[in-house]
Amino acid sequence: MAVTGPHPVHVPTLPAHTDPDTDRVMDSGLLHELSYAFGGPFHFLLPHRFDTNLAAFRAALDAAGVTGQVYYAKKANKAAVWTERCAAHHAGVDTASVPELRAALGDGVRGADIVVTGPAKSTELLRLAALQGCLVAVDSLDELDLLITLALTGTARPARLLLRRLPPAQPHSRFGLTAAEVATALDRCVRAGDAVRMEGFSFHLSGYATRPRADLAGELVGHCLRARELGLRADRISIGGGFAVDYSSAAHWHTFLDGQRPEHYHAHKTFEPDGFYPYHSPVAGADALRAVLDTVPEGARTSLAGRLKETGTLLMAEPGRALLDGAGASVFCVQGVKERDGYRILTVDGTSLSLSEQWFNSEYLPDPHLVTAAGRVRRGAESHPACVGGASCLEPDLLTWRKVPFPARPRIGDLLVYPNTAGYQMDSNESSFHDLPLPPKVVVDRLGARPRWRLDRHPAC
Numbered sequence: 459m460a461v462t463g464p465h466p467v468h469v470p471t472l473p474a475h476t477d478p479d480t481d482r483v484m485d486s487g488l489l490h491e492l493s494y495a496f497g498g499p500f501h502f503l504l505p506h507r508f509d510t511n512l513a514a515f516r517a518a519l520d521a522a523g524v525t526g527q528v529y530y531a532k533k534a535n536k537a538a539v540w541t542e543r544c545a546a547h548h549a550g551v552d553t554a555s556v557p558e559l560r561a562a563l564g565d566g567v568r569g570a571d572i573v574v575t576g577p578a579k580s581t582e583l584l585r586l587a588a589l590q591g592c593l594v595a596v597d598s599l600d601e602l603d604l605l606i607t608l609a610l611t612g613t614a615r616p617a618r619l620l621l622r623r624l625p626p627a628q629p630h631s632r633f634g635l636t637a638a639e640v641a642t643a644l645d646r647c648v649r650a651g652d653a654v655r656m657e658g659f660s661f662h663l664s665g666y667a668t669r670p671r672a673d674l675a676g677e678l679v680g681h682c683l684r685a686r687e688l689g690l691r692a693d694r695i696s697i698g699g700g701f702a703v704d705y706s707s708a709a710h711w712h713t714f715l716d717g718q719r720p721e722h723y724h725a726h727k728t729f730e731p732d733g734f735y736p737y738h739s740p741v742a743g744a745d746a747l748r749a750v751l752d753t754v755p756e757g758a759r760t761s762l763a764g765r766l767k768e769t770g771t772l773l774m775a776e777p778g779r780a781l782l783d784g785a786g787a788s789v790f791c792v793q794g795v796k797e798r799d800g801y802r803i804l805t806v807d808g809t810s811l812s813l814s815e816q817w818f819n820s821e822y823l824p825d826p827h828l829v830t831a832a833g834r835v836r837r838g839a840e841s842h843p844a845c846v847g848g849a850s851c852l853e854p855d856l857l858t859w860r861k862v863p864f865p866a867r868p869r870i871g872d873l874l875v876y877p878n879t880a881g882y883q884m885d886s887n888e889s890s891f892h893d894l895p896l897p898p899k900v901v902v903d904r905l906g907a908r909p910r911w912r913l914d915r916h917p918a919c
Contacts (some may be wrong), residue, residue, distance in 0.1 A: 527774050537901075570592075589787060623678060656685065664700040703739070788876040
């Protein structure tokens with residue numbers, strides 16, 4: 459059945475928060491020019507938004523009177539512009555591989571401002587980290603032994619390290635050291651003498667709740683105090699990332715969750731609601747850090763911020779997605795439209811591998827914007843439902859299984875702009891399947907009627 463007008467059945471929508479910066483880029487005419495020039499999908503980046511988010515995290519630390527350092531979790535987006543911004547603003551970078559570490563150093567970030575995380579680090583990564591004075595979050599006893607050996611035999615400076623704690627509330631996690639392993643690790647650090655500088659403890663928690671982070675941070679402060687009694691420096695803790703991003707309003711999010719049904723998705727695809735990212739979060743970004751600092755940890759007499767100040771303990775945070783909130787979007791061109799059972803199947807010039815939520819057997823839910831040659835189409839009374847498929851020959855290659863209620867009939871040559879995708883969505887799961895090139899990243903460093911742009915210089919972009 460051809461779709462000739464507004465769909466009579468209500469189809470859930472999830473509009474993203476209004477974003478003036480993204481709107482200006484969509485209204486400038488630039489996106490159609492770039493789509494023609496690249497001949498495929500691309501991402502655009504807004505570095506000034508990264509700067510704003512970084513300043514907000516630092517302001518949260520300052521307001522609490524806490525000495526701290528913010529480290530950008532580089533895995534959230536590979537573009538070089540973010541580590542360039544870190545170097546310009548003397549921020550830290552969280553890396554987990556040799557290429558990530560080399561890229562951060564090459565972009566001007568000092569080794570002293572880099573933390574190296576991840577499990578079972580290679581000898582090459584540990585050696586490079588030790589030589590450059592990076593801080594290594596040690597995940598296991600054998601990794602600690604290797605780092606000590608490298609420090610004793612291959613560097614002229616002590617190896618800087620944190621001990622990563624296995625969260626007691628997540629005992630089946632494959633990351634971190636148990637309480638018994640922490641005790642053994644501290645003894646080995648003491649015996650290593652000047653070869654190592656044990657600077658504290660770290661953890662990473664799944665989810666976005668603030669209370670568990672404050673509780674475990676309070677526990678780590680206690681570990682630091684006991685380590686100091688052994689003669690170790692132990693003057694800092696890292697609470698990792700897990701600062702949510704608020705993509706949509708509470709009203710839109712809860713209405714969507716309550717109203718969505720299998721028939722609202724292509725082929726009656728089903729998703730577990732608990733499997734969706736929480737696209738609305740009442741406490742997000744730097745506000746989440748404030749909430750952690752304001753919480754009184756279990757068994758403590760004062761807030762975490764107070765505990766940090768009274769013990770002279772520095773706080774490290776490693777946000778990724780939250781530093782990239784509003785800092786970019788992904789653009790695909792419609793190259794096919796098919797009528798099917800009261801809705802349309804759009805095929806775009808890229809694949810779902812460039813919108814990475816599918817990696818988690820989930821869906822990136824914020825509605826894509828429709829941009830025609832005449833400009834961005836504002837939402838109105840009409841609803842033209844369509845799912846969005848990729849250009850590959852695989853049946854499951856859908857960027858959006860949901861039948862999005864577009865405000866106009868999408869046509870070949872129109873652009874779909876997925877908003878706020880810089881955090882993890884752009885390149886966590888990219889692949890040059892079918893020999894398709896990876897979508898380039900375009901840095902927009904001046905907005906206005908005629909935005910100024912350049913290609914990001916990361917070799918994979």
